[in-house]
Amino acid sequence: MIDGVKVIPLRRIPDERGTIYHVLRADAPHFAGFGEAYVSKIYPDIIKGWHIHKTMCLNYAVISGMVKLVLYDSRPNSSTKGELMELFIGDDNYCLVQIPPGVVNGQKGMPPEPALLINVATQAHTPGEMQRIDPFSPDIPYKWDVVHS
DSSP states (O other): OOTTOEEEEOOEEEETTEEEEOOOOTTSTTOOOOSEEEEEEEOBTOEEEEEEESSOOEEEEEEESEEEEEEEEOOTTOTTTTOEEEEEEETTBOEEEEEOTTEEEEEEEESSSOEEEEEEESSOOOTTSEEEOOTTOTTSOOOOSOOOO
16 A cells, blocks of 8 residues: 555445445545545557646546556655555446545546546646656656556
8 A cells, every 4th residue: 555545435326226336425534625526538458547646635436437556656765765656446446546645647548438527626726736748758657558467
């Protein structure tokens, strides 16, 4: 685990009309504020990342499909600096992943269909708050290849 990252199981409530997908409530103990919410569509086998936010906390949940979410702790004073964390979230593991500022993150869509990732961020996006890093940068010790074991 990376210090400050939280993985919170979420509820899906199905009935004959459809399904409610819980994501985040203002009265939850892990609620850290609201800035904006958006949905990102991720195509199968496509990598979105790396991203690093300076001050924004991210709250990711995948409401359709599956995503490989990879985190890397690049914070200089963190007790888990240099640690990697790999999670598979979505249909098979419905949860909220809370990512603190300074933790690098990237996502890869898992086949067969596109995934829909919702982010309830603690701040509205502003230019310069986020830094993009090449997904194949040698500065982050991770390979996006499929592992057959």
